[in-house]
Amino acid sequence: MAEPLFTNAIVRLPAPSLRDGLTSVDFGKPDYRKALGQHIKYTETLIQLGLNVKVLPENNLYPDSTFIEDVALCTPSFAVITSPGATSRRGETDNMRQVLSEYFNIIEEISLPCTLESGDIMMAGNHFYIGISQRTNNAGADQMIKILENHGMTGSKVYLGKMLHLKSGASYLENNTMLLSGEFFGNKEFEKYNRILVGDDESYAANSLWVNGKVLVPDGFPATRKKIEEAGYETIIMDVSEFRKLDGGLSCLSLRWESQ
Numbered sequence: 001m002a003e004p005l006f007t008n009a010i011v012r013l014p015a016p017s018l019r020d021g022l023t024s025v026d027f028g029k030p031d032y033r034k035a036l037g038q039h040i041k042y043t044e045t046l047i048q049l050g051l052n053v054k055v056l057p058e059n060n061l062y063p064d065s066t067f068i069e070d071v072a073l074c075t076p077s078f079a080v081i082t083s084p085g086a087t088s089r090r091g092e093t094d095n096m097r098q099v100l101s102e103y104f105n106i107i108e109e110i111s112l113p114c115t116l117e118s119g120d121i122m123m124a125g126n127h128f129y130i131g132i133s134q135r136t137n138n139a140g141a142d143q144m145i146k147i148l149e150n151h152g153m154t155g156s157k158v159y160l161g162k163m164l165h166l167k168s169g170a171s172y173l174e175n176n177t178m179l180l181s182g183e184f185f186g187n188k189e190f191e192k193y194n195r196i197l198v199g200d201d202e203s204y205a206a207n208s209l210w211v212n213g214k215v216l217v218p219d220g221f222p223a224t225r226k227k228i229e230e231a232g233y234e235t236i237i238m239d240v241s242e243f244r245k246l247d248g249g250l251s252c253l254s255l256r257w258e259s260q
Contacts, residue, residue, distance in 0.1 A: 003174045004258040006212055008074075008103060009051045011043055011254045014066040014242075015058035021246040022064055022086060024164060028245060035242035039066065042238060042253055049212045051256070056099065065092045066243070067252040070117040070135075072096055073128075073144070074257035078106035078151055080144065085115035085135030103259075108147045116140030119165030119252055124172045128155040129189065131166025158189055167251050169203065173210045177231060179224075181206035196231055198224050207249030216250050 014036055019029045046053050059065040064086070071092045073080040079100045084090050100107050110116045120131035121144070128148055130141040138157070145155035161183050163169045170190070171179040178190050181198035184206075198206040205221035208228065217225045219239040228235055240250060 003213075004076075006049075006051055006256045007259040009046050009053045009254045009256045010056065010068060010074075010099065011039070011046075011053060012056040012066050012068045013058040014039055015060040015063065017060045017063040018066065018242075018246070020063040021248075022088065023246045025245065025247060030242035030245045035066075038239055038242055039253065042240070042250075045216065045236060045238065046211065046254065046256075049214060051211070053254075054099075054102075059092070062089060062092045064089050064246065064248075067119070067246075067248050068092075068255055069252045070119050072100060072255055073118050073121055074100070074104075074255050075123075075151070075153070076258050076260045077104075078108060079104040080108045080110065080147055082116045082118055083110040083112055083114055083140060084117050085133075085137065085140075086117075089117075110140055110143050113137075114140040114143045116144055117165065118255075119167050120160075122166055122170055122172055124193075126153045128153065129158050129166060129170075130155055131158050131160050131163070133160045133163065133165060135165065156189065158184075158187065164247050167207055168247070168249065169198075169206045171206060171208050171210070171251070173208070173215055173228070173231075173233065175232075179206055179208055179228065194231070196224075196227050198227075204244060204249065207251055209250040211256070218244070218250060 117135040120136040122129045148155045169181040170184045178193040179196045181203040202221040202224045205224035209216040215233045217235045
C-alpha cells in the first residue's frame, strides 16, 4: 500500500491555563510563552511539509486542549469525534463537529459510557491499532472498530500495562516500520513489522511523527534519532519540552489526514 500524503492538519494554540494540565511526570510546570513558541514552530514545520493547517484559538477552560489529537480521528473519507476518558477533558469535544464539517461530510461520534482518546489510536494503512488504557476502555474500542468496519477498514486492540496512551510508546513510520519502546517491543501485534527499539532512557522519543517522508523527533534524544536515520529516514528535530511536562508528544499536537 502506498504511503499516505497528509494534506490537512488542525492544531489548537496552547492556553495560559496549560500550566494546570494533567500530568504523571515531575518535570515542573510548563512555561506558557515557551510552549506557544514551540507550538508555532511545530505548525510552521507542518506547513513546510506541505500541509494546509487550520489553527484553532486557545481554549483557556481546558488546560489540555492543545493536545487536539485526542478528541477526534480523521481519515480520508470520514471523521470520528471521540469521548475522552479524562473527565476534565470531555468539554474539549464541544464545537468539534462544526470544525470538522468544513472538511468531512461524514462525522461519527463515540458516546459515553464508551471512552476513547485518539492518542490510543495508531493508523497503519487501513488498519487501526487501539490501545486499551486508563483513557480508552473496551467499549470505546469496540465502538470505534465497528465504525471502522462500516467504512471498509479494520481495527484491533492492544492492551497497555504502563503507558498512558498507545502512541506514548509506539509510532508507525510507514514503510512497514514501527518505532517501539518498553512494553510494546515484544508485543505479538507488531511482529510483522520492521521494529526500531527505543531505549528506556529515551522512551519519550517513541512518540516521533512521520509526516510526508520526514520523521519529526523530539529534541534531546540522539540515540533514537540515529536509529531512525540509520533505518533510512530523514529527521527533523522539534523542541517540545513544555508539552512533555504534561505527558504530551509530537503526535498529540495535531489532527492529520490525507484528502481523497
